[in-house]
Amino acid sequence: MSLPRPARILGLWLPLTVVFVWGLFALLGLWLPLDPNRIELPHILLPPGEDAWLGYDDLGRSLAARVAAGAQTSFVVALWVVMISCAIGTVVGTFSGYVGGGWDHATVRVIDIFLAFPGILLAIALAGILGPGIENVVMALSVVGWVGFARLARAQVLSLKHREHVQAAIALGAGTTRIVFRHLLPLMAAPLIVEASFGVAGVVIAEAGLSFLGLGVQPPEPSWGSMIRDGARYLLMAPHMVMVPGAALMLVVLSVNLLGDRLRDRLDVRRT
């Protein structure tokens, strides 16, 4: 289904551009002369304007540079968390669904236990206990993240393993490895990819949330979440300190979600 022209620009090209720029900053961040921690005292709390780009924060650091460097933080965390969660979840879910029996029963119980912790509460507690730092954020969010993928993979395997092509492969004497890799995983890829794309948006929000609570990356390392927290103290004098990282966060989350929607329609996956 192709969208009419304006909708196509709004729903496809714009979000693609945003995500592309986001990734670009994340990848090129190492070589760009950004200097997110350089302090320019005369520029403290300077609002966006002619010679201030996106303005300056309470310590006189350029918000443009910090937003760009924050893009790197969120991109790296999102990529790692989704990759780890997807890998663990797929393995656990596929195994559980394919083997069935007591294993499956136990796995479902474990999944239920993890789902009993509402939202990112477990990640908040874990990040709080492990201490700040990018590795700990990735770990805390992966501990929460794998569950969704495991559930999805298991459900997929359960519905696929009785299909005729799988039964035929079993009848022909194909080994488990071959069945899983040749006959199950290729068919499970589409829903998992769609789930992963929504997962990226979720992790971006979660990382910013942890950083907002002071449980994410260590200052002065920039993160959109900690920038919003710092800005919230200067709302009256310098609302741009919240607006700038907030806009970046919103644009990225909105874009990733829109692309996820498009991907789902394209791959014809029903969201469960």
Next chain:
Amino acid sequence: MRLLLTRLASVAVVVFGVLSLVFFLIHLVPGDPVEVMLGESAQAADREALRHALGLDQPLLTQWLHYLGNVTQLDFGVSLHSQRPITQILLERAPATLELALAGLLVAVVIAFPLGVMAAVRKDTLWDHGAMGVSLLGVAVPHFLLGPLLILIFAVWLGWLPVSGREGLASLVLPALTLGTAMAAILSRMVRASMLEVLNEDYIRTARAKGLGPRAVIWRHALRNALLPVITLLGLQLGALLAGAVITETVFSWPGIGQLVIEAIQGRDYPVVQACVLFISLSYVLVNTLTDFAYAWFDPRVRLGAGR
């Protein structure tokens, strides 16, 4: 009755698992938890005293059994900071969180139902696209961004409402809006989807054919039937609401359990962190179990065991 028992059994397993996971949290503290909690300058005697008080000098299995035993007696230990029983602190903080969660839920329902019903009834029109666009935006604005923005507009610029704290009804408005908006965004999509499904049913056509006005068809026939699946999903969404409360309470200095858990993390008061996580999770499990039973009760097909 059978259904009830099997459901209760699986809830018991989940509760047991949650308890065990929360128990092991404290063992994830890098290095020596006692040293982290007391700081490096603490006296050796104080460390030993705390280690003993927390039971950390016992074998892991003993500690675990001890923890399970205490928790079943609603004994969560003592806060390291205030030296008060944690159960008492939780009871002080719980009403604020309950109040915020209920108000947030109310906001979500009040926004989501009209929006979702309107989008479904006027499917594929500008109204529908507009409503779903707003909902997409609502999902993309996290609590910790919406909160400061609302403070900026309604407290700082307009001066209508207090910036933070919990004094009177006015102070509840902004936190409730912050907490409810994200849920409203998701809920309105569910209402829309559920309504669309119901609107295609035969009995809707019958209701229309017998000359009922569109208003009666939508509100009396369609919405009532669309409500059931939405209620189940509402129970699940409550998890997001509770986790959102942790962040919302921090934004608005709302003196609830969410703020308590963050304070405890910052103060390395790990027994309090454990107790808060346990309390929030178990409330969530409780509510979901109740929703399940309510669902079974409201749907005679499930209640009478005919199966879904």
